[in-house]
Amino acid sequence: MLFTTFVVTAALAVYESTIYLSQSSGAPTSTSGGTTDAQNQTITTNGTTIVTASATETLLTASRNNSTSSGTATSSSARPTNTQPCNGYAEFCSRKYSNITMIAAHNSPFNIEGNIAANQALDVTTQLNDGVRMLQFQVHKPNDTSPLLLCHSTCDLLNAGPLVDYLTTVREWVDQNPYDVVTILMGNSDVLTPQNFTDPISSSGLQDYVYTPPTVPMTIDQWPTLAEMILTRKRVVIMLDYEADQTAIPWLLDEFANMWETPFSPTNPDFPCTQDRPPHLGRETSLERMYMANHNLNVDIQIAGLNIDIPASTELNETNAVTGYSSAGNMSESCQAMWDGRPPNFLLVDFYNIGSFNGSVFQVAANANGVTYNRDSCCGTERRRSGNAAPAMRISGMAVAGAAFVMAFLLS
Template sequence: MAHAQYPPSLFSSLITCFIFTLALFSPSVDAEASSCNGQPVFCDRKYSSVTQLGAHDSPFVGPLPQQNQNLNVTEQLDLGIRYLQGQTHKVENDDAIRLCHTSCVLEDAGTLESFLITVKSWLDDHPDEVVTLLLTNGDNLPVSRFDETFAEADIKEYVFVPEPSSEVLSMDSWPTFGQLISKGTRLVVFLDYGADVSKVPYILDEFAYYFETPFDVTDRSFSNCSVDRPPGAKPDGRMYIVNHFLDVDILGVLIPDRIRAPKTNAVSGEGSIGAQADLCQSEHSRLPNVVLLDFVDQGKVMEAQDKLNGL
């Protein structure tokens, strides 16, 4: 049976149409996202101009007193959380950096590498999302060890590096969420102590960029928005983190207040996310950049985030 013969001009047109269709539907990191972190308006907002609600001690999941979350990390991200905080520690006779609550005897949530692999898998599946990690360095490990772990998790392809990397970005110099997404630099990383951008340029010094309000709060009204860390720092020129997670004192031991979490994580009312954000705004003349929470599945966390961002 003879094959159909197309005129050269028609064949050329078909090829052109095919190539155009491929280009239209093929993913590209240079394409502008139509929605960023779930909101079209975030695409044009600077990273430093959005309030993000974050999971405090995000790896420590379960019903025990030392555990701070009910949802695992993937479920936290699926809920809408894009800011994950976690504690790291080192144990003897183990080269791995581990995610441990105060000590690895009390609570060991596994290796940092495993955590990063989970985050990378989620980023792979969600190309229009920017995730931030805030890690603590409780055992003062060299930043090169963190870099090695990020490399082992194969997640460095996503990391954001400021330009120039040797300087601290001013608040108005941060890229927009749309720019972070279009460049494929969708993982922002902070370390509380031990960062050195001359050695590892993508692991940023938390306290060069942020100040924090007091933590381990037992005051249900959250009536304090003062600068707690870094000690003696002025708030001007820094983003800031509100530690809005409530502890309860049991015989001198502070544990997360799971029972009051729905009220602590409410949109409004005494001791709510909204109430403390309003207090901090009145004190610092701007809304917080991050509000860290325990039990992010309790209360109305994403509704509170929308309200703080004027949505």
């Protein structure tokens, strides 16, 4: 990852009170996409709405408090037991979105081999297949006529193409995986107005899946379960780090109203789990919000007279490991000790497929979640081809030239 010392000047919104937003639509009559034909049934009993979806030999259930119910049962059916995995685990279906540790791919689109600014080795479809459930990246608009582009710091250094193309690929995966909830976190690197992001999201088809929260900010107790998000087909959470306006666009979430982060672009292998962004957030408020642990180690180098940071790729077997100093596992445990037993909601990593064994970061998440991880499920074709070797990173002439033109700040 390339990093300069430019400072973000955008102000963060401060929410002194709760803002109530329009709630997303209710349960559909069938699921969308994939090969599963799941017919839904809604049962209201004792003030609770239960939505079930049966598909062949699997079953998915969700419940939601119904404040408008008279409490009269419209069905006496007993609540069934869930057997359908959500995000890969049946145990997750009844858990709130805010009560699960998910692996996040730092700069997900930037998997261009040999480019100094690359943060991943595998493409986004493979990332999702392997179990990544948050996709994080920077977005830039080089000029007034340009579409939003996926560029790392500057489009002269790394350009992964239009945002709409990437989001379309994600939507195609979401179509084919109807029991998964995905989070997208976009870095608004040029501090654009949020309306710039609506067209690419709508054109990609993801608009049909976006989750709209009932309030801003959302505390950890207010998030729905994965089953409810899946059965209502509102299973893509989209966040913007700067300039989000949920009163105007309720489904484009303000990241820092809903979660906080540990120090980003870290060069300290201690990986402290201190609250960093937004600044000056009190401990009690922090305990009520989700949080993301930035666990992508960088190393300082000099190129063309600039001090920059690049991923410490030779340390990935330790950084992404389950145990040991500077490991992802150690950070997860340290965070739990520091934040009243709560592990990170999102663990942001570089080259997620590399570690003490292939995909070891998923073992860290499984440990935090109290579930069993199948090591053979990771990681794409890269696992067989290159084993546990770190990706080759070379500083090309283009990268050096690009570094000299890094005039934009890097958010993460």
